[in-house]
Amino acid sequence: MCYPQNEGGTGFKRVEDICRVFAAKRWWRMRTGDNLWSQLMMAKYCQRGHVVARKVQGNHSFIWKELLRIKAESEPHILWKINEAQISFWWDNWTGIGPLALYHHTDNNPGNLNVADIIDGDKWDMEYINNLLPPDICHIIQRVEIGSRNKKDQPIWTHNSSGEFTCASAYQSLRKKIPEIPIWKCIWKNGIPFKMAFIIWRAIKKKLPMYDRIKKYARSADPMCICCDHPEEETICHVLINGDMASKGWNYFGNYMGVSMQNQNIQARILN
Numbered sequence: 080m081c082y083p084q085n086e087g088g089t090g091f092k093r094v095e096d097i098c099r100v101f102a103a104k105r106w107w108r109m110r111t112g113d114n115l116w117s118q119l120m121m122a123k124y125c126q127r128g129h130v131v132a133r134k135v136q137g138n139h140s141f142i143w144k145e146l147l148r149i150k151a152e153s154e155p156h157i158l159w160k161i162n163e164a165q166i167s168f169w170w171d172n173w174t175g176i177g178p179l180a181l182y183h184h185t186d187n188n189p190g191n192l193n194v195a196d197i198i199d200g201d202k203w204d205m206e207y208i209n210n211l212l213p214p215d216i217c218h219i220i221q222r223v224e225i226g227s228r229n230k231k232d233q234p235i236w237t238h239n240s241s242g243e244f245t246c247a248s249a250y251q252s253l254r255k256k257i258p259e260i261p262i263w264k265c266i267w268k269n270g271i272p273f274k275m276a277f278i279i280w281r282a283i284k285k286k287l288p289m290y291d292r293i294k295k296y297a298r299s300a301d302p303m304c305i306c307c308d309h310p311e312e313e314t315i316c317h318v319l320i321n322g323d324m325a326s327k328g329w330n331y332f333g334n335y336m337g338v339s340m341q342n343q344n345i346q347a348r349i350l351n
């Protein structure tokens with residue numbers, strides 16, 4: 080139910096997804112904003128290490144644990160454009176491949192290093208970089224552009240073409256997706272009232288309270304339909320396709336609209 084309409088849902092959003100979006104927004108603000116709250120969190124939790132390297136510990140506050148939980152999903156989508164180069168060489172994602180600390184080829188602690196420390200004049204200090212990282216990573220660094228050194232480094236939210244964080248783009252990146260199916264576009268159209276579209280959606284998803292659906296819960300329910308002169312078992316297919324009343328409706332309106340009566344499946348008949 081909680082998927083976009085073209086993916087077979089009804090357009091409602093999962094509360095869990097909304098919470099994750101706002102957690103991602105807090106992470107973005109803490110990582111990129113120059114605000115008092117961000118300074119407080121850095122001072123409280125990140126004095127001994129970079130924020131990206133921090134791990135959850137039992138005595139941490141709820142809000143900090145929530146931030147670290149969303150880190151894995153949000154941090155890879157924050158790309159830094161190098162200007163004054165005051166961001167962390169090892170932990171900030173400025174090459175597009177995540178923290179370079181993951182590629183460090185010795186067991187030693189990578190230590191504190193700013194990107195400015197590996198720039199010589201207006202070029203990369205490749206001799207220094209070659210001592211720190213494997214050759215394929217060095218090639219990637221060589222291709223990174225160095226911007227204007229008197230401007231601040233610029234964070235870019237990679238899910239939005241403008242580079243700005245928006246809740247809508249975060250929602251699209253964080254939510255679970257399922258492939259689009261053509262039938263849903265036929266149902267959710269301008270001009271079709273919501274309640275009609277919703278009842279067709281329920282019929283296709285077999286979510287209407289017919290006997291074949293409710294018999295598991297209501298054993299005393301009457302199994303027979305009330306739409307025919309000679310009642311049959313009440314199923315979605317019977318009530319909406321084959322029953323006397325449904326057949327009259329389909330024959331009357333379907334003939335005008337050129338709907339084939341061959342299809343006995345509600346999904347196929349609507350698509351037809």
Ligand SMILES: [Zn+2]
Pocket residue numbers: 304305306307310311317318322323
């Ligand atoms: Zn019937």
